[in-house]
Amino acid sequence: GDNMKPHDKLIQELHQGKLSRREFLQKAVALGAAGTVSGSLFSTQALASTPKRGGHMRVATNQGSSTDSLNPILLTSGHTNFLHYTIHNQLTEIDAYGQLQPLIAESFEIGADASEWVFKLRKDVVFHNGKTLTSDDVIASLGRHRGEESASAMKSFMEQIVGLSKDGDHIVKIKLDTASVDFPVILGASSLGILPSVNGKVEAFDVGCGSYMLEAFEPGQYSKVKRNPNHFMSDRAFVDSAEIVTIADPTARTNALLTGEVDVIADIDSTTADRLKGR
Template structure:
């Protein structure tokens, strides 16, 4: 994250900033050539190229491979240039100017212009859009092109972190015509062009020879994604040589996989959280006593030990991981306490309660086992969880945010503000708990315009405490990213953890050894 001073706000130009993401010995190692095959968990028949509707990993990886955001972020959390070569805020932080990279082109050959940026960002604005990024851009009052290579964005209130929001995966730039973009277009500005797209099954990519930074990206000649939902089948695909790289390693067999010659397994701590969101405006979850009862009725350590098999850390019912700036690590850890759960259930006027819990493995790996463990621990508090395993296909369309208690994962937040804005404000399309707390809503806006870091830290601490105490998120665990690959697959020394597989840049940034 950018440091809160005007000097640092103006940073964002020059190769040294970009190179910071590739520090260390790995810089000398990349080899050019070859074809990478990625076996990916997380894909459905409803996959789409529409950046306003991309809820699963296959979509995120495709977007990161073929398209570009204005702003990037390195492994240390610092903003770096992407399609925007530089940016600068006004003194009052209500207007931001982004200078678009000159000479950048789409795969179709069209030159990227300020008009493309304006039209692409406007996809996520207005009453008609259902984009998950809608809430992030809601403070914008105007986006305007100032010539061919400058975009001026005006906000309704100051926001010291506004540039960081434009790193969001959904906010990729598409070609425009007459002020409109084709959201399903295969075109993009990324290091690879899309050769074929079969939703929920297979995607194939070819290097973009005209990409603006071939020194640091696009080492592979080509790549493909093969969606393999079943964990055992995914591991077998790697062992048999059908694929070169897999995500979401089956944790039960990770130890054996490590012993297979020619395969390496990597375990990367991250802010990926496995959540059990409940709709706080639907009975019985509209009673905070019931919500607290459910939060005390879960044994988080047991889930980390038995579901994650130690590949993660316990959650604390708020979404901000310890490595994200302003994380409130001093909030006391909520422990499993069936007596407290009984206490809060009784305060709601109940001695026992039956609650359906809808889960699927695409909700998060191990969700079914986690639900069953939760049901067993909650029983001691008089809470009878009825766990129902749903089909993976279409789960995020049919179940998530429609059934009042379910399973869902979120990748690590870019900033505390971005996560609160996209998932906890009442205006957010992906407010999965229907959370609406007036004090919280007020703090989000106030923190954005507060330059003093100590003051902002206090506000973000209070926001996390509000979610911890009153929110509808049961957060049992933050999961490590565990992936496996052949020995000839290589990556930079530092990876980013805003998403799986180097924030979904494994095709864009990784390479194959000769």
């Protein structure tokens, strides 16, 4: 197990040859329609009361490596997967109820048929460096996952794209080689975060438009983030700052939680969960 979001785990399994493309799509659609265990927990517990703002959170993940990279194309570990969702935003997302929602996109719709998709972008998305997001950033970010040289885990999906164009600063049109009603689900993958571009190219991986801004990154060890005061959604980023640490050993990770060294841990097996219930 790991701390990846369910649909990112599907992507990794596809990349490793454990799933066919058809199996992936079937599972991804089921995930979007039926929700997930974590979604159920969020809706019944976390969303039951209004969260308080402020404070510092320490999170321990179970995956991390000295070769980890901030480049979203390289989905290297659970740690970087966590970061990609923290400092970046994608065109779409799966919400806490397991439903597909627009994120950077304000809305999306099918064109002539399901081989054409039109994404209308929000006009209030600002990157951490102050740059306002436009369709050029979306095209540059998604385009990196295509082509012979691409090492992206999403390559097989992104190469369905035969046309990637804009209609002004806030509309992106995507033409696929075949109809795909599931394509917006795929665009919520962590590695498909939208990054700022310069002259059609993405040059920095540490700047995103997510609800947290990166302060420090030590591959395989820790990441530090702080709340983005300019994020376009008010129901995000309730803590002021957070530190994500990698603790690979499950016993050490559990002990870190019990001693108060960290506040949240990932990848708890059923035995450990039972042990923690009464605490």
